[in-house]
Amino acid sequence: MAQIMYWEALRRAHDEEMDRDPLVICMGEDIGVAGGTYKATKGLYDKYGAERVIDTPISENGYTGLGIGASFLGVRPIIEIMSVNFAWLAMDQLFNSAAKVRYMSGGQLTAPLVVRSAGGTAHQLGAQHSARMEKVFMGIAGLRVVTPSNPRQAYGLLKSAVRCDDPVYINEHELMYNMKGEVPDEEYFQPLEGSEIAREGSDVTLFGYNISVHWCLQAAQTLAKEHAINAEVVDLFALSPLDRSGIAASVRKTHRAVIVEEAEPAVGVGAEVMAIINEECFFELDAAPLRVSAANVPMPYNHGLEKAAIPNAGDVVAAVRKMLGK
Amino acid sequence: MNVADKKRLLREMLYARRFEERCYEAYVERKIGGFLHLYPGQEACCHGVLEAARPGQDYVITGYRDHVHAIKCGADPKEVMAELYAKETGSSKGRGGSMHIFDTGHHFMGGYALVGGPFPLAAGMAKAIKMKGGDEIAICFLGDAANNQGTFHESLNMAKLWELPVLYVCENNLYGIGTRIDRSTAVIEQYKRVSGYNIPSAQEDGQDIEKVFKAAKKAVDYVRSGNGPYFLELMTYRYRGHSMSDSNAYRSKKEERMWSERDPIIMLRDRLIKAGEISKDDYKAMDTEILDNIENEVIAFAESSPEPRVDELEKYVLAENDPWVYGGGR
Structure with a gap:
């Protein structure tokens, strides 16, 4: 390969x-x-x-x-x-x-x-x-x-x-x-529906897609190393339709969910995944799900402002620690 | 165009007129819902152009005033009426409605409700025809007001740039809903607007089917011979408002009378009577036969057809059981 x-x-x-x-x-x-x-x-x-x-x-x-x-x-x-x-x-x-x-x-x-x-x-x-x-x-x-x-x-x-x-x-x-x-060296066809578990875990599920999968993986490493939290990372490579059963399966396992998106929160992937969790497995939750999203601003030019407008792995770590009280 | 063709076209145009008038009645009876855009007055445009082309083979696309174009391409009037009645037997299985008649078996590629939407779709069909090496052409019928959309300019530019076999027919009925062309458009003569794209064009009387046919023949031959796109403007008039919800209060009685004196059906009828090819009684008999057909076949079919099943609400949103959705392996 x-x-x-x-x-x-x-x-x-x-x-x-x-x-x-x-x-x-x-x-x-x-x-x-x-x-x-x-x-x-x-x-x-x-x-x-x-x-x-x-x-x-x-x-x-x-x-x-x-x-x-x-x-x-x-x-x-x-x-x-x-x-x-x-x-x-x-x-x-x-x-x-x-x-x-x-x-x-x-x-x-x-x-x-x-x-x-x-x-x-x-x-x-x-x-x-x-x-x-x-x-x-x-x-x-x-x-x-x-x-x-x-x-x-x-x-x-x-x-x-x-x-x-x-x-x-x-x-x-x-x-x-x-x-x-x-x-893969041979031909490979990724399904257009579904999700992938990018990292197995048991304490919390971090849902990411595209670039935010990498922030989630980085955050999971930090959480494991520094806070003894074993996070699962689910890669939502299909956004429409979303993988309802895959989302629910992971939440049933970890009982906690954080959705990480590079976009502004309103009417977004995080909102939709939360709705699915509510509809599919609300009583499996041990904590209210959280979103880590961008600030609701037109993207600024200034580098410092730009960095502040979008989330990063540190924000994901902070959200999980808040959720778990650690 | 020989006498037999003229007689057939007289019948086809009268059929189109009576079909649309019957739609009006059905709408008033609330048998037809939604928006309804009717074609009376403009019949010579559709029939003259498509007579010069190969209906059923050439790929035809248009806006929301689409019933007559579909039928001329070969769609069964029963299925078109059933679509208006929102029945499962309708051409789009009751999911489309008046503005979305399709009959892909006859290469009628649809009615679209966004003004100017079909311009690039037609260019794309022409691109596909060119790639596949066929000698069909794409024909796009739209009204004058569509030419103020960006898609008009973007599509003409690409159609000429890539020399695509597409004929754009502008049915200029002088109004974009209720706004007269000189109040919305800086250059009133539409055929002049395409000169900026180096596309040949012509303007013709859209009420005289023989003139339309002649101009269209030239246009169709030009496009089919591989010369690239062509633009044909036909001057015409719709008798009714833009749609059934249009009170049509913005036009003077004088103007309406002037146009009705140049009715495409009456002009052809009188020409055939004068030439001794048909009699007034022949015409009346034809009209009666058409009215009977529409009532006893078309309306009866639409009335008696079943509604779509509610449990099939989500059918046709996406392809069913497409293996590539699952990675191709299942």
């Missing part, structure tokens, strides 16, 4: 799927000749040509709609929207057309496209380049939402998403493209 970077894992998935099926195409800003802002399509323009590796104009709603229309006729587009902040502009086509067309056509049409986009806070990118929007996509019936926390998931989720008949939104992270991790 090779150690490769997150971007290399995405690139490999693109390449294998395009090689397998001539109807798989990729589209986005600067993804062709320039090789992609995150290198996820590096070298593919030379290999597959301009008809299948398409540099688009800066027209997010337009090219997303174009990809949806192509998908009606069996083309499998993988659309890269350079930043989730720009994906706001494509929401009309993604929500109104792609997510609803199967339902409103009584099952006649489907939009099997993949939209990948990078979100999250990075290096002082300011209010309009630091959005965390997964919660918005999660609320739309007819759209699948997944978010890889490591190169294996990045590879396996894209492989499955391309082949799935539903529209899939893949929420990536600005800071994670150079992260290294093991990816």
Whole structure:
């Protein structure tokens, strides 16, 4: 099993799927000749040509709609929207057309496209380049939402998403493209539903997704070493639908839950996971669940303010200690 | 277009007119719910253009005023009416409604309710056709007011940039809901607006089906020959308000009278009568036959069809049992 970077894992998935099926195409800003802002399509323009590796104009709603229309006729587009902040502009086509067309056509049409986009806070990118929007996509019936926390998931989720008949939104992270991790040498398909236990534990469950899985793992180490608390970490790589049974199973085991999200708390992943815990296993709880979330502010430019706006492993440790009175 | 074609088109347009008028009645009787956007007045646009194309093979997409386009593509009027009646036998199984008629078997790729939404979808279908190497084309029918959406400009730019086989048909009925075109649009002649994208275009009288057919033939041939996109503007008028909830108080009686004197069905009928191809009695008999068909076949089917089952509320949200959801292995 090779150690490769997150971007290399995405690139490999693109390449294998395009090689397998001539109807798989990729589209986005600067993804062709320039090789992609995150290198996820590096070298593919030379290999597959301009008809299948398409540099688009800066027209997010337009090219997303174009990809949806192509998908009606069996083309499998993988659309890269350079930043989730720009994906706001494509929401009309993604929500109104792609997510609803199967339902409103009584099952006649489907939009099997993949939209990948990078979100999250990075290096002082300011209010309009630091959005965390997964919660918005999660609320739309007819759209699948997944978010890889490591190169294996990045590879396996894209492989499955391309082949799935539903529209899939893949929420990536600005800071994670150079992260290294093991990816199987043979083809691997990550399910588009479910969750993974990233660390086994018994005292509390830390629920994370995408970058916050890593904060949870860091926090779990500190908790074990310094506070004798054995935390379980659950990786919610599928955000829509969320893994109700997986969430409940872990809470039944640890009886405590902390949900860690890089986004603002309102109407978010934390709120939704708490609701699921309430609905599925309220009487298993030994403590009220907590959320560790971002401050509810447009992301500031100043580095100190930016750091203060988003949570980190230390905040997770503090939340768990508060919960356990340690 | 020979005499037999003209007679058939007269019947098709009259059928479309009577179908829509019957929808109006059913709406007033509360048999049809939601929004209802009717087509009377504009029949020559849909029928003239699609007569010049290959309905059932070319991929057609439009906005919410979509019943007649679906039927011209080959959709069964019974299923369209059943959809309006929200029945399980409807073309979208009662889940879509008037604004979302689909018949993908006849390549009618849907009615969409966001003004301007279909522009990029049509370009995308054209992209797929081009990739697959077929000689079909994509045809997108929308109204003039849609041209003020960003999707119009984004789609025209990409369609030309990539020379996609798509025909954009603008049915210019002069009003975006209740706002007259000169109050919403800086450049009133829509065919001129696409020159900024180097897309060839034409403007034609949308009330005269023979003129529409001729202009559309040129447009369709151009697109089908691999020359890239084309834009055809058809000047027309809708007799009713934008939808059933529109009081239609913003237009003068004089203006309405002027347009009704150029009714597409009456013009073709009178031309055929004058040429001695049909008689007034033939026309009356045709009308009676159509009305009987709509009542005894179409309405009867919609009335007697079952409602969707409530326990199937969540069917069609996502693909059923897609193996790739589970990693492909199961």
